[in-house]
Amino acid sequence: xxxxYAAIWFPYLIADRMAxxxxxxxxxxxxxxxxxQGRMKVTAVSAAARAEGIAPGRVVADCRAILPELRVFDDRxxxxxxxxxxxxxxxxxxxxxxxxxxxDGLLLDISGCPHLxxxxxxxxxxxxxxxxxxxxxxxxxxxxxxxxxxxxxxxxQQRATIVPPDEQAAALHPLPPAxxxxxxxxxxxxxxxxxxxxxxxxxxxxxxxxxxxxxxxxRRMDLALGHTPGVIRPIEPAAPHTERLPCLESIRTATGIExxxxxxxxxxxxxxxxxxxxLRSGIFKxxxxxxxxxxxxxxTTRPSRNVAHLFKLFALQISRLEPDLGFELFTLxxxxxxxxxxxxxxxxxxxxxxxxxxxxxxxxxAGKIGPQAxxxxxxDEHYWPERSYKVAASLQEQPAAAWPDHRRPLHLLPRPxxxxxxxxxxDYPPMLFVYKGKIHKVSKxxxxxxxxxxxxxETGQQRDYYIVEDETGGxxxxxxxxxxxxxxxxxxxxxxxx
Amino acid sequence: MAMPIENRHIxxxxxxxxxxxxxxxxxxxxxxxxxxxxxxxxxxxxxxxAVEAAFPDxxxxxxxxxxxxxxxxxxxxxxxxxxxxxxxxxxxQGGFCLWVGSPLFPPALTRxxxxxxxxxxxxxxxPKEILWAVEEGLRCAGLTAVVGRLQELSFTAARRLQxxxxxxxxxxxxxxxxxxxxNTIACVARWRIKPLPARTEDALPGVGHPRWTVQLLxxxxxxxxxxxxxxxxxxxxxxxxxxxxxxxxIRKIG
Numbered sequence: 001x002x003x004x005y006a007a008i009w010f011p012y013l014i015a016d017r018m019a020x021x022x023x024x025x026x027x028x029x030x031x032x033x034x035x036x037q038g039r040m041k042v043t044a045v046s047a048a049a050r051a052e053g054i055a056p057g058r059v060v061a062d063c064r065a066i067l068p069e070l071r072v073f074d075d076r077x078x079x080x081x082x083x084x085x086x087x088x089x090x091x092x093x094x095x096x097x098x099x100x101x102x103x104d105g106l107l108l109d110i111s112g113c114p115h116l117x118x119x120x121x122x123x124x125x126x127x128x129x130x131x132x133x134x135x136x137x138x139x140x141x142x143x144x145x146x147x148x149x150x151x152x153x154x155x156x157q158q159r160a161t162i163v164p165p166d167e168q169a170a171a172l173h174p175l176p177p178a179x180x181x182x183x184x185x186x187x188x189x190x191x192x193x194x195x196x197x198x199x200x201x202x203x204x205x206x207x208x209x210x211x212x213x214x215x216x217x218x219r220r221m222d223l224a225l226g227h228t229p230g231v232i233r234p235i236e237p238a239a240p241h242t243e244r245l246p247c248l249e250s251i252r253t254a255t256g257i258e259x260x261x262x263x264x265x266x267x268x269x270x271x272x273x274x275x276x277x278x279l280r281s282g283i284f285k286x287x288x289x290x291x292x293x294x295x296x297x298x299x300t301t302r303p304s305r306n307v308a309h310l311f312k313l314f315a316l317q318i319s320r321l322e323p324d325l326g327f328e329l330f331t332l333x334x335x336x337x338x339x340x341x342x343x344x345x346x347x348x349x350x351x352x353x354x355x356x357x358x359x360x361x362x363x364x365x366a367g368k369i370g371p372q373a374x375x376x377x378x379x380d381e382h383y384w385p386e387r388s389y390k391v392a393a394s395l396q397e398q399p400a401a402a403w404p405d406h407r408r409p410l411h412l413l414p415r416p417x418x419x420x421x422x423x424x425x426x427d428y429p430p431m432l433f434v435y436k437g438k439i440h441k442v443s444k445x446x447x448x449x450x451x452x453x454x455x456x457x458e459t460g461q462q463r464d465y466y467i468v469e470d471e472t473g474g475x476x477x478x479x480x481x482x483x484x485x486x487x488x489x490x491x492x493x494x495x496x497x498x
Numbered sequence: 499m500a501m502p503i504e505n506r507h508i509x510x511x512x513x514x515x516x517x518x519x520x521x522x523x524x525x526x527x528x529x530x531x532x533x534x535x536x537x538x539x540x541x542x543x544x545x546x547x548a549v550e551a552a553f554p555d556x557x558x559x560x561x562x563x564x565x566x567x568x569x570x571x572x573x574x575x576x577x578x579x580x581x582x583x584x585x586x587x588x589x590x591q592g593g594f595c596l597w598v599g600s601p602l603f604p605p606a607l608t609r610x611x612x613x614x615x616x617x618x619x620x621x622x623x624x625p626k627e628i629l630w631a632v633e634e635g636l637r638c639a640g641l642t643a644v645v646g647r648l649q650e651l652s653f654t655a656a657r658r659l660q661x662x663x664x665x666x667x668x669x670x671x672x673x674x675x676x677x678x679x680x681n682t683i684a685c686v687a688r689w690r691i692k693p694l695p696a697r698t699e700d701a702l703p704g705v706g707h708p709r710w711t712v713q714l715l716x717x718x719x720x721x722x723x724x725x726x727x728x729x730x731x732x733x734x735x736x737x738x739x740x741x742x743x744x745x746x747x748i749r750k751i752g
Contacts, residue, residue, distance in 0.1 A: 355640070357640035358618075358640045358641065361596075361635065361638040361640070364634055365620055365631055365634065368630060368631075369620065369627050369630075369631065373620050373622050374621075375601065375618075375619040375620075375621060376615060376617070376618050376619070377614055377617075379605070379614075388605050389605060392615065399615050403608045403614060404605055404608075408605045408606040409575070409603060409606055410575050410578055410579055410582065410602055410603060411571065411578070412603035412606075443695065444695075444696065444698075444703070444705045445704070446705045468705070469705050471695070472572075472693070472695075473693035473694045473695040473696070473709070474693050475575070475693065475696070475705060475708070495603065496571050496572060496575035497579075497705075497708065498576055498578065498582070498610075498693075498729070
């Protein structure tokens, strides 16, 4: 069977993606630029900018002179690689062997695939059509060798070209020497001697070419013509962590489900241990005889592959699975896994047995009540009381700043509650206040402590806080919202002191 | 009980020896009742003084369940302030505390000698879930203390908690806010904390340090009592009874 390759070229890869993200840029001239030697240099251009004669490598100031309405965006260099990899993963639906071809292309080994689409013509149309549908400018070619497909896709006359089998030489004839991906020096020498087309030198005696242009040119020609095979390095997408357990007879009892779960966890454990990974979230699915799927999910606070612990987490929810007529297939998926160095389970026992016991307790609570119920707080550098703390992400996270040493109430109301007050003079604490229909006579007070709104986050009135104590000893945190101006200020109760 | 037999037939009428035997027997009885003398590391070193003397052996019982009853938000805040003071003493050696029910305002805890990031809050309002989380926490020996805030607690549920505590030696505080009935539950102590008007030095204006009336309503093998406590400079101060004399009301505002 003939090996066939497809090369896909995205002439405006980064710009097209930008336009995809921000539809208002579609069809507009814009460039992406990055600083280089103290100047902003263009790294990628859109099709409309290219039509105006703006090319990558030029200085942004020059381009602005050509086209004053040109829009310039910052370029992130790592973005192209990621995008290309994602496109290669997308390409896996057309062939099992897809490779990235930096900086802006893809290479697909399509041997034995096009007949599924009804021939190479339809195959290529489907491929390019779909990419164009996403908004990318695409040029593509199919040939017997990777180098020829690459050359034709970049320098061919048409948008999509199919080079018939064994006709690489004919396809290469009209192309310029640059299509062979030569070193700039070799290319220059060829052009100096008048070789503007590959066809002009491809039939020359090999010793003469080697003497004048070096071994690299011959190697490139051999690759293009198929005399030496090229190497493709396909991407390897990560296989999902999934285990399956089909059952001979339908399972209806809780014991049966537990046995299935145990087996699946052990199988997953072997795989996770081999890869040095731990599970962060897991889904246990039961496929019922009547075609329905019932599932339970768990999440852990830190990566774990401890079968007993994970079993306990799932076991809390097994009663939620409705077997009805019985399950005939069980699957266990681990959508989120994280690195967990091997041997950690044994280390736990010695070093931080206490922490792991707490982590497992929290997992159980998260499984029963919900992960959003568990909170650990760290200081956040804001004076506004509601923003003075934040939620910690993990059990290990330590505070980045010291806790403030202001006097604060032990109980803070989720939202301040309006009270009616009798205040003697402006900027004085109230003499009495009415909260929930009860009159509190203020006997002692501290304050005011003015806390301003953080205008860069939220606008609004500032608050003047008072700590007051009533005659029975209850201690409260009151505040007045806003100034004593024309309108009467409002008073609120915000917390209770111990 | 592994009591040496010769102790029963001891002939010596020496009162010292007798007292010694009594003490020993007392301790063995306490151990049988599920009360263990806490190790040095788990002492509440927070100046409880006369309050501690009300308990057997003169030690605040850790690794046991304490019950607090409060009515109204002011009392609830005072109760949890007192609890925070106790927790601050317990958590000096490090370790985490599980706080189940409605959470506190974390920045306030530093005043009570607690690093707020050492408290794990489990926020839920359903009594069943609170009870379940408290029990799970009390079974986890890695925690220093567990606090549960709920309204009602049946004797059976409390007994389950007490059994969990006896296994794990975790200290448990149950805070019952506005309970419909103050039924007996299986705890070593029942407390009631009420806020007391604070007093500043030399009658200066302003709100002073937090003060409470601490009532020990029930204590297993101990003597119930009532004290006035102040929390200042990171420890409790038991106030002399004279300090409770009615205050002359002067408006000290501004």
